[in-house]
Amino acid sequence: MTILLYELAGADTSRPFSPHCWKTVLSLAHKGLDFERRTVPFTRVGAIEGGISRTVPVIRDGDKVVPDSFSIALYLDETYPTRPSLFGGPGGIAAARFIERWSQLTVHPYLGAAALLDIHSMLAAEDQAYFRDSREKRFGKRLEEVPLDRERRLAAFRATLEPLRSMLAYQPFIGGASPLFADYIVFGAFQWMRISSPFQVLLADDPVAVWFERCLDLHGGLGRSVSAAT
Amino acid sequence: MTILLYELAGADTSRPFSPHCWKTVLSLAHKGLDFERRTVPFTRVGAIEGGISRTVPVIRDGDKVVPDSFSIALYLDETYPTRPSLFGGPGGIAAARFIERWSQLTVHPYLGAAALLDIHSMLAAEDQAYFRDSREKRFGKRLEEVPLDRERRLAAFRATLEPLRSMLAYQPFIGGASPLFADYIVFGAFQWMRISSPFQVLLADDPVAVWFERCLDLHGGLGRSVSAAT
Numbered sequence: 001m002t003i004l005l006y007e008l009a010g011a012d013t014s015r016p017f018s019p020h021c022w023k024t025v026l027s028l029a030h031k032g033l034d035f036e037r038r039t040v041p042f043t044r045v046g047a048i049e050g051g052i053s054r055t056v057p058v059i060r061d062g063d064k065v066v067p068d069s070f071s072i073a074l075y076l077d078e079t080y081p082t083r084p085s086l087f088g089g090p091g092g093i094a095a096a097r098f099i100e101r102w103s104q105l106t107v108h109p110y111l112g113a114a115a116l117l118d119i120h121s122m123l124a125a126e127d128q129a130y131f132r133d134s135r136e137k138r139f140g141k142r143l144e145e146v147p148l149d150r151e152r153r154l155a156a157f158r159a160t161l162e163p164l165r166s167m168l169a170y171q172p173f174i175g176g177a178s179p180l181f182a183d184y185i186v187f188g189a190f191q192w193m194r195i196s197s198p199f200q201v202l203l204a205d206d207p208v209a210v211w212f213e214r215c216l217d218l219h220g221g222l223g224r225s226v227s228a229a230t
Numbered sequence: 231m232t233i234l235l236y237e238l239a240g241a242d243t244s245r246p247f248s249p250h251c252w253k254t255v256l257s258l259a260h261k262g263l264d265f266e267r268r269t270v271p272f273t274r275v276g277a278i279e280g281g282i283s284r285t286v287p288v289i290r291d292g293d294k295v296v297p298d299s300f301s302i303a304l305y306l307d308e309t310y311p312t313r314p315s316l317f318g319g320p321g322g323i324a325a326a327r328f329i330e331r332w333s334q335l336t337v338h339p340y341l342g343a344a345a346l347l348d349i350h351s352m353l354a355a356e357d358q359a360y361f362r363d364s365r366e367k368r369f370g371k372r373l374e375e376v377p378l379d380r381e382r383r384l385a386a387f388r389a390t391l392e393p394l395r396s397m398l399a400y401q402p403f404i405g406g407a408s409p410l411f412a413d414y415i416v417f418g419a420f421q422w423m424r425i426s427s428p429f430q431v432l433l434a435d436d437p438v439a440v441w442f443e444r445c446l447d448l449h450g451g452l453g454r455s456v457s458a459a460t
Contacts, residue, residue: 094322
């Protein structure tokens with residue numbers, strides 16, 4: 001049976017950009033499961049499946065509805081244990097949580113601020129109003145002011161990626177010789193940036209950029225099905 | 231057969247402090263293996279087992295000699311597969327490398343600088359000469375100057391621990407419900423600090439401090455067998 005994936009999109013529904021939804025897109029592809037992507041704008045997320053979640057992704061798999069990219073990955077591994085694992089055992093599940101928190105607290109804050117205005121410009125009018133209001137409260141300043149220092153902060157951001165960069169001298173993926181959900185966690189953040197903003201955060205020869213390109217190639221180049229922002 | 235562990239020590243051989251050796255001490259205890267700890271000063275590390283390594287830990291297990299804490303953990307899991315795993319599967323092995331790089335590049339630089347003079351004062355005279363020379367080259371300044379800004383940099387250091395702190399809201403160990411080598415990696419760094427310096431880097435109610443205390447309790451309180459520096 002085809003799994004239904006509810007995924008965030010802006011005015012152009014052919015360019016879904018949510019980092020967390022991209023984690024689930026690659027998770028479903030990794031498991032080799034059939035899935036249908038259904039886009040929702042920010043202001044309609046709360047109405048999905050009777051209001052089960054304030055955020056996407058949400059999947060429906062037959063009678064089962066599961067929100068949250070990490071919970072979805074766990075659900076998929078439990079439900080389809082004969083398909084390729086997303087975690088590579090219990091140690092991989094536990095460590096993926098550390099990597100999720102690292103990505104969320106190290107990678108997301110800079111990228112989210114750097115792309116904030118670009119994301120806003122991708123949204124439909126009613127979503128723009130919601131987005132401006134919620135993000136201006138979060139950042140404590142006007143939307144237009146948030147990305148202003150992205151050039152100044154870029155070198156420091158690149159330095160925070162050093163653990164990932166250094167790890168890539170040992171192995172091609174966070175998952176080891178092949179990718180796991182831990183890769184999709186960090187991939188989601190850079191894919192969000194790639195689709196929403198023309199601002200280049202990585203130098204082309206950065207091992208992190210080379211790893212990201214490798215992730216874009218996975219599962220038949222699924223990540224490249226949406227072009228980079230120009 | 232008893233495994234022999236070569237471990238770094240200063241003038242007082244009852245207070246081994248090396249972060250990497252502590253990783254291996256807990257790894258051996260985790261596997262429930264008998265081991266004998268043999269201390270070596272900095273200046274005699276290169277002579278161990280015919281000069282197999284420039285660094286410790288090194289273990290001898292019968293005919294097999296293995297250097298490097300990560301390689302030792304892999305060796306122990308491969309050689310003693312029926313004893314508790316140090317990695318919890320292939321995903322755990324791969325992710326442990328990320329955590330090692332994170333610890334080495336985020337936790338070690340600050341702690342190593344903050345405790346530098348304290349470590350120097352623990353060493354025997356000939357080791358002090360080697361240590362001063364090698365560390366002054368590495369830091370590009372006099373040993374006495376390196377820890378001077380540790381108070382000023384402390385808040386920023388604590389902030390870099392946020393991924394670990396945030397993960398601890400989900401699970402008690404990096405390994406999940408129970409510890410794995412990934413925990414011993416980060417434990418080693420804080421144990422190094424605890425044994426060599428009275429400088430307190432963590433507030434007592436910091437979840438990272440609570441996790442560290444939990445690690446000190448493991449394997450019969452093995453980490454507490456050396457008292458904190460005063």
